[in-house]
Amino acid sequence: MPRKKQYDPEEALEKAMHVFWQNGYRSTSLRMLEKELGINQFSIYSSFENKHNLFVSVLKRYQKFMREGILQILITSDGNLDDIRKFFNAFVNAVQSGKTPSGCLVANTAAEVGASDPEIHEALSEYFNMMEDIFFNLLERSQQKGELSPDADLHSKAKYLVTCTEGLSLSSKVMDQSNLDAFISSVMDSLPK
Amino acid sequence: MPRKKQYDPEEALEKAMHVFWQNGYRSTSLRMLEKELGINQFSIYSSFENKHNLFVSVLKRYQKFMREGILQILITSDGNLDDIRKFFNAFVNAVQSGKTPSGCLVANTAAEVGASDPEIHEALSEYFNMMEDIFFNLLERSQQKGELSPDADLHSKAKYLVTCTEGLSLSSKVMDQSNLDAFISSVMDSLPK
DNA sequence: TCTTAATCTAAGCAACTGTTTAGAAACAAA
DNA sequence: TTTGTTTCTAAACAGTTGCTTAGATTAAGA
8 A cells, every 4th residue: 555665775874874974973964865865854754763863873884884895804814914904004095095085984973972872872882892803803813823922812902903993093084194004013013923 | 442352362262172172163053152151252253253263273272281281291201101001091081080071172173074174184283293292202211211122113103102092082982991991001012112 | 522443242144953744646455 | 446554745843053243332542
């Protein structure tokens, strides 16, 4: 009986992700979303309830987007520590080339919203945990290979690398390439060989 | 002949800094500023021209505020590397205790505005340079004392510490204390003794 | 006391904010 | 073809945005 949707909610969500990514949570308006998604505000509300809910969904979608994208460098690594450098370089390159000039959506949201919104904070926390797991698994493989010192505290180092990644997201927007290279080299040197 | 100002522009600027710090650039409205500074919008405009100019002035004021505040731990250090840890801990503590829950205004602005606004970007860049100088001077003193390895690349390490500080500002809003301690310890371990 | 220039208050501007609503349009079972 | 349910369009809602303006107020020199 009912009328069929003229759009794919999953597609709409991915488009919304890019709009929020570019403009931030508060500065993204429903008129912008309406235009960019090509669907009416009413439809946005009927699919996602409200702006806040839509954004929480976007954060989860972003996590998937990253896991299936640039993070594959780390996820599929066989434990070669240089893959961490490759990841950092790919990240910086994506920002500075203009491909993803806004850096990391999670870093931006942490700066903008932080802990002031519990649901958003929870989504950020989940992303951080995912990143920590990814780094931890890589470091563990590296340790098994013997490339990384056997007495290294992998959990501690994984947390360390998460914050380094977020710092890199910020700095990529301010520093130039050579300064970022200095940072990346220092991080690589800091891993206990 | 002319009427005297009923407010001190310098005082108003410092109040404005705190409003922007808490709410971010775009989410701070002139009505909020009017209320918090206790002066009329007209007066804000006659003293600072417009919101954008006011914010650029605020960023410069923030730099001074930090230099005369928490950064004194680094500036007055005699080269003891543990002062870096003290600074990181003081920073994290200020965020998590609710004293400055918004972390670093420059980090937040880098995330929000980044390179999209040349004048703001310039102010962020200046702040980064100041931070780099402060770290460099401390490392240099440390090297002279013999605490830091004589063949360490101080410029590179100073840049590294700047990005670590910005990463810490973000992570303090998402991670809990123990995770942040792991980060700080890793950073301290990474300095070439 | 008058003049002159800057400051103040308070209202107003058009554009935009998130959200809602009334009514038309589309689908498929009856 | 009618019916019932959902989706669509497009307008409207009240509140907020950055910024401007008209007119009253304050100061000190002439």
